[in-house]
Amino acid sequence: MNLFKKAMSRESTAGIIFTLPFTVGFLLFMIVPMGISLYYSFCKYDILSPPVFTGLENFRTMFADETFYKSIKVTFFFAFVSVPLRLIFALLVAMLLLKTTKMTGFYRAAYYLPSIIGGSVAVAILWKRMFATDGVINKLLQAVGIDCKFSWLGDTKTAIWVLIILAVWQFGSSMLIFLSSLKQIPMSLYEAANVDGANGISKFFKITLPLLTPTIFFNLVMQMINGFLAFTQSYIITQGKPMNSTLFYTVYMYQQSFEFYNTGYGAALAWVMLAIIGLITLLLFATKKFWVYEGGL
Amino acid sequence: MKKKLAVILAASTMAASLAACGGSGSSGGTEAAGTAGNKETTAQTGGGAPAQEAGGEGLLTVAWWGNQTRNERTQAALDKYSELNPGVSFDGQFSEWSDYWNKLATAAAGHSLPDVLQMDYAYLDQYVTNNLLVDLTPYIEDGTLNVDDCSQDIIGSGSVGGKVYSIPIGINAPAMVYNKTITAQAGVEIKDNMTLDEFVEVSKKIYQETGCKTNMAYGVSQEILQAMIRGYDGHVLFDNGKLGVDSAEEFIPFFKVYEEGVKEGWYIEPGVFAELTPGSIEQDPLVYGSSPETMSWVAFCWSNQFAAFNNAAPEGMELDLTTWPSKDPKLSNFLKPAQLFSVSVDSKDPVTGARLIDYWTNSLDCNQILLAERGVPISSKVAEELAPSLSESDQKVISFINEVVTPNSSQINPPYPNGSSEVSDLINKLEEKVCYGELTAEEAAEQLFTEGNKIMAEKAK
Numbered sequence: 001m002n003l004f005k006k007a008m009s010r011e012s013t014a015g016i017i018f019t020l021p022f023t024v025g026f027l028l029f030m031i032v033p034m035g036i037s038l039y040y041s042f043c044k045y046d047i048l049s050p051p052v053f054t055g056l057e058n059f060r061t062m063f064a065d066e067t068f069y070k071s072i073k074v075t076f077f078f079a080f081v082s083v084p085l086r087l088i089f090a091l092l093v094a095m096l097l098l099k100t101t102k103m104t105g106f107y108r109a110a111y112y113l114p115s116i117i118g119g120s121v122a123v124a125i126l127w128k129r130m131f132a133t134d135g136v137i138n139k140l141l142q143a144v145g146i147d148c149k150f151s152w153l154g155d156t157k158t159a160i161w162v163l164i165i166l167a168v169w170q171f172g173s174s175m176l177i178f179l180s181s182l183k184q185i186p187m188s189l190y191e192a193a194n195v196d197g198a199n200g201i202s203k204f205f206k207i208t209l210p211l212l213t214p215t216i217f218f219n220l221v222m223q224m225i226n227g228f229l230a231f232t233q234s235y236i237i238t239q240g241k242p243m244n245s246t247l248f249y250t251v252y253m254y255q256q257s258f259e260f261y262n263t264g265y266g267a268a269l270a271w272v273m274l275a276i277i278g279l280i281t282l283l284l285f286a287t288k289k290f291w292v293y294e295g296g297l
Numbered sequence: 298m299k300k301k302l303a304v305i306l307a308a309s310t311m312a313a314s315l316a317a318c319g320g321s322g323s324s325g326g327t328e329a330a331g332t333a334g335n336k337e338t339t340a341q342t343g344g345g346a347p348a349q350e351a352g353g354e355g356l357l358t359v360a361w362w363g364n365q366t367r368n369e370r371t372q373a374a375l376d377k378y379s380e381l382n383p384g385v386s387f388d389g390q391f392s393e394w395s396d397y398w399n400k401l402a403t404a405a406a407g408h409s410l411p412d413v414l415q416m417d418y419a420y421l422d423q424y425v426t427n428n429l430l431v432d433l434t435p436y437i438e439d440g441t442l443n444v445d446d447c448s449q450d451i452i453g454s455g456s457v458g459g460k461v462y463s464i465p466i467g468i469n470a471p472a473m474v475y476n477k478t479i480t481a482q483a484g485v486e487i488k489d490n491m492t493l494d495e496f497v498e499v500s501k502k503i504y505q506e507t508g509c510k511t512n513m514a515y516g517v518s519q520e521i522l523q524a525m526i527r528g529y530d531g532h533v534l535f536d537n538g539k540l541g542v543d544s545a546e547e548f549i550p551f552f553k554v555y556e557e558g559v560k561e562g563w564y565i566e567p568g569v570f571a572e573l574t575p576g577s578i579e580q581d582p583l584v585y586g587s588s589p590e591t592m593s594w595v596a597f598c599w600s601n602q603f604a605a606f607n608n609a610a611p612e613g614m615e616l617d618l619t620t621w622p623s624k625d626p627k628l629s630n631f632l633k634p635a636q637l638f639s640v641s642v643d644s645k646d647p648v649t650g651a652r653l654i655d656y657w658t659n660s661l662d663c664n665q666i667l668l669a670e671r672g673v674p675i676s677s678k679v680a681e682e683l684a685p686s687l688s689e690s691d692q693k694v695i696s697f698i699n700e701v702v703t704p705n706s707s708q709i710n711p712p713y714p715n716g717s718s719e720v721s722d723l724i725n726k727l728e729e730k731v732c733y734g735e736l737t738a739e740e741a742a743e744q745l746f747t748e749g750n751k752i753m754a755e756k757a758k
Contacts, residue, residue, distance in 0.1 A: 048424070153571040241570075242568065242733065244726075
């Protein structure tokens with residue numbers, strides 16, 4: 001009893017109990033499934049029958065699989081185009097919202113809204129309707145005199161851009177992060193620049209941008225990872241069509257796992273994705289010393 | 298003292314959060330059960346009323362795929378059963394075709410399949426080989442499940458290796474539903490058992506006369522190719538470990554329809570389909586769309602979907618149905634035991650499951666609610682008694698099956714072996730490439746032959 005009392009009053013006990021809901025969930029719903037998925041990636045597994053260990057077979061199939069390369073190409077294109085665009089957009093809007101007026105609060109909320117709802121299925125369906133042949137976009141173009149009956153989602157060249165625009169539109173969370181770090185840049189620097197006679201453009205490139213690089217870096221890494229993991233847009237709006245031109249890696253993984261029941265292969269694809277994301281993140285970190293300003297102010 | 302307080306606080310917060318988890322878990326139960334299946338739902342009710350389970354009664358999960366009409370009617374039929382048999386209640390779960398199979402496979406892996414589930418011919422073999430379905434033969438022998446009024450052929454089609462694993466709810470046939478208003482306007486007559494060449498001729502004529510285009514199940518056309526291949530001396534497309542054709546030649550006429558159609562303008566532009574959900578009746582170009590260039594005069598489907606098409610059709614559009622075109626319609630046509638129902642091995646109460654299937658098969662009450670939405674009832678007695686209460690379009694379907702298809706059809710292909718879903722995807726991908734002008738019909742046929750054979754061989758290993 002005394003021992004129990006002693007154990008209960010130890011500092012770490014409270015900590016353990018407080019973190020338990022998280023740790024249990026993390027172990028049960030992250031670590032265990034990850035372990036199982038790692039095992040499946042070395043198996044021939046179709047969900048219905050028990051897995052059969054096949055060693056590296058899945059990975060060998062993958063390197064001969066044309067669709068695998070295609071989906072990597074699509075995903076890279078999507079991530080490398082949509083993420084920088086989104087960041088540029090976020091930064092621009094953040095700079096505009098820096099000035100405090102009566103409406104600033106409203107605008108901030110309004111621009112943040114797409115990040116909350118933009119990833120949802122409802123918005124994906126809305127997007128699909130908007131870009132339909134008889135959708136709002138074409139109707140608007142017709143209203144200004146351009147007779148457009150173009151099928152945005154049906155063309156192999158434009159379909160991916162519909163998804164990219166949707167992704168760029170969800171710039172809100174990056175915007176908020178930019179906004180808060182813009183506010184931390186000391187006014188004294190700008191005042192000094194004013195005294196030296198610097199104009200707006202050189203102030204932006206000489207003061208604002210360098211001091212923002214740590215934030216840009218953070219946003220870039222986070223958004224890049226998100227970009228590679230994008231699923232809903234492609235799954236709901238295009239299903240990878242037309243001609244696999246919007247087949248995101250994650251959608252291909254889903255198809256293999258749950259449509260063709262090559263679940264072992266799907267698991268292998270997932271682990272390759274993890275390796276790719278890890279590698280890209282490492283590369284980004286390696287470039288950090290060349291362009292990210294980490295000195296004090 | 299402070300530390301103790303912290304510990305107690307921590308413990309109580311945790312308890313509260315756990316309780317909250319439990320609470321949200323059961324309120325979200327119906328959703329969760331969609332993927333997790335019956336075990337959770339029975340566990341939930343089991344906690345509250347353990348006595349129910351002991352009596353062999355309680356809550357059964359029933360799962361099916363389908364459209365809005367079917368969901369409403371099936372739920373009503375289940376409610377009626379509960380009314381007739383107090384103590385039995387059902388949790389009906391429905392989804393669209395493709396989601397349905399994902400859910401079912403996941404549930405199978407977790408040993409939490411619904412008690413009674415709708416099975417398809419395409420998946421039957423796979424589920425039986427993996428021991429996921431209950432052998433219903435003993436229930437038929439002891440009279441729980443009465444199939445005296447049903448033809449042995451039909452019962453046989455739900456069997457694997459001489460054991461009955463599923464009972465079809467209705468009989469269907471491949472059907473080509475067409476817009477009679479348009480065909481009349483174009484001045485063409487659609488006769489039963491057309492050949493593919495005649496079909497193409499008609500399509501061209503309709504396009505010239507009315508501007509209305511054609512759709513041959515773009516994106517979901519594997520069944521059509523299968524039926525066409527049957528026209529070649531009864532070849533079976535999805536054979537064990539290979540594609541059951543002599544050469545790639547047999548695929549060419551199929552791909553030619555898409556190649557020539559898009560080139561000459563009478564087939565709907567492939568881009569149009571990017572905006573639709575393939576396989577959805579409500580969004581089929583036959584009934585959906587506002588201008589002739591995005592609409593089709595024809596839809597390839599199953600005879601039981603005729604009612605749903607009629608529901609989805611705009612006012613003033615008259616629909617009719619006929620057979621799918623083929624080189625040799627007699628060989629291609631077949632009767633399909635549609636919408637099989639099975640009891641899963643995960644069911645705690647297979648007897649009630651078997652009783653439910655019996656009710657479905659033999660009860661006039663039940664069928665008066667279902668109204669042949671899944672196809673013509675397999676019990677000849679029920680089919681006969683039901684006829685007067687059916688709508689005109691449903692009666693049309695029955696006479697189509699009895700008078701057009703039955704006398705002019707051949708035995709259905711055996712249940713599809715493993716690999717068919719991947720080859721089906723390949724067929725549709727190639728079809729897409731043909732429509733976008735990236736492959737000729739001949740190239741697509743060649744690719745289907747080599748790659749399809751490779752997939753089938755791989756999966757048979």
